[in-house]
Amino acid sequence: MLTLSLRADLGVVISASHNPYQDNGIKLFGPDGYKLSDDEEAANEALMAGDMLDTKLAPTEALGRAKRLEDAPGRYIEFVKQTFPRGLRLEGLKIVVDCAHGAAYRVAPAVFYELGADVIPIGVDPDGTNINQLCGATDTTMMREQVVLSGADIGIALDGDADRMIVADETAAILDGDQIMALFAARWAAQGRLAQDTLVATVMSNLGLENFLESKDLHLKRTAVGDRHVVAEMRSGGYNLGGEQSGHIVMTDYGTTGDGLAAGLQFLAAMIETGEPASALARSFDTVPQMLKNVRFGEGQDPLGAASVQSAISAAEAAVQGRGRILIRKSGTEPLIRVMAECDDDGLLSQVIDGIVAEITSVTAA
The missing domain is CATH 3.40.120.10 (Alpha-D-Glucose-1,6-Bisphosphate, subunit A, domain 3)
Incomplete structure (x- = not known):
């Protein structure tokens, strides 16, 4: 911004x-x-x-000057408030906001407070080393506990740089990015706002999301993992809503990147406009059982290139055809093969995952 x-x-x-x-x-x-x-x-x-x-x-003499922009937080606060529908206020809502001891530790509570909410801020004491430590979007335990203790209507957890958010409803149940995107897509489509009736998500989003969108005559475009891939697809295809299961929500009507605070305001707007609690809003679909296992491999190894591993993957795909899907990929940051499967049968799900993992493990141990 x-x-x-x-x-x-x-x-x-x-x-x-x-x-x-x-x-x-x-x-x-x-x-x-x-x-x-x-x-x-x-x-x-x-x-x-x-x-x-x-x-x-x-050279030193050619360098420019560094200037501190003193009103940067205020500029952002006004910007993100403009993403909230005019005429709406947050009076009557009690909100727990977990700022992960990160970038939004001041601005997030200020935004909700200025819009009229009763705000309970946590994760707002950064010391330079405690960012994302037992808090925020990747560890929602503290937020969920505070929702219960305070009787809050909703909890919103941001990560350290506040580009993702996860919601806890009034019962402290977690709503991930898939459920949030489903809510936004359905609402925007009903309002005629969803560009090309299409949501962009990654290969990790649950099959239940895809089935839900199909039931609404909406479309899902899948990309590789990573919000940059989501944004690239949105830009090339002219779409305005996308995100990840992890809580990155990209709304190009409002900005160029994921913005956890803007996404949180959209969720709160839905609560106010419908009069529904968070628990009723974001249970759009039943998730298809999903399992993820990681297999570590050694330097110079390429287990996915082994014929026996490819054979095991093909057999697994045949077993879940019409009932689920298989996704195998290398981690982008660690020497791991990530084996993910979804299937409507828990027993079959475990069977196909274990079969692939066993074959990859056998190859890496050879």
């Missing part, structure tokens, strides 16, 4: 996203407000790996 607002050439974010502070890295945003593409990032990394430090750095 600020990169666009300031007409900057580049936006730089230091973030570990939903991970511990030791994993801090750099996110780069172009002048259009979107993350740089994979190709652009690869080109930057190649430049840094070369002789840039010796030959391409500007």
Whole structure:
């Protein structure tokens, strides 16, 4: 938002996203407000790996000046409030908001308070090392406990950089990104707002979401895992709603990236406009049983290239045909093969997962 607002050439974010502070890295945003593409990032990394430090750095006297934008939080607060329907207020709602000791620790409670809610903020004491630690969107225990203790209407958990959010309803049951996207897609379609009647999600989204959308004559476009792939598909196809099961919700009517606070406001707007509690709103579909197992492999190994593993995968796909699906992929950050399956039969689900895992394990141990 600020990169666009300031007409900057580049936006730089230091973030570990939903991970511990030791994993801090750099996110780069172009002048259009979107993350740089994979190709652009690869080109930057190649430049840094070369002789840039010796030959391409500007001399000290040519450097510009760093200026602190004192009103940046206020600018964002006003921006995100504009995503909330005019005329609506949050009076009468008690909201627990878990800010994960992260970027939104001040602005998120302020936004809900300014819109009239009774706000119970947690995860708002950052010390530089406790970000995402036993809190936030990846560990909702504290939020759920606080919802019960306070009798709150809803809990909203953000991650460290606040680009994803997870909801706890008034019973402290968790609603993930799939359920949230289903709610938004159905509402937007009914309002004539869902571009091309299509939602964009990743291959990890539950088959139940796909079945639900089909029942509403809506479409699902699947992408590789990662919000950048979701955004790329949305931009190329002209879609305006997408996200991930993990809680990234991208709404290009409002911004260029996932925004947990904006998504939370959309959920709250649905509660107010329908008069329904959170528990009734986001139970759009029954999830198809899903199982995920990881198999570690050694350096230089390529277990997915083994004929026996491919045979096991083909057999599993045949076994669940018409009843589920199989997804096998390498982790992008660790030496792991992720084996995911969905099936309407729990016994068959365990059988096909265990068969694939056993074959991959056998190959890696050889």
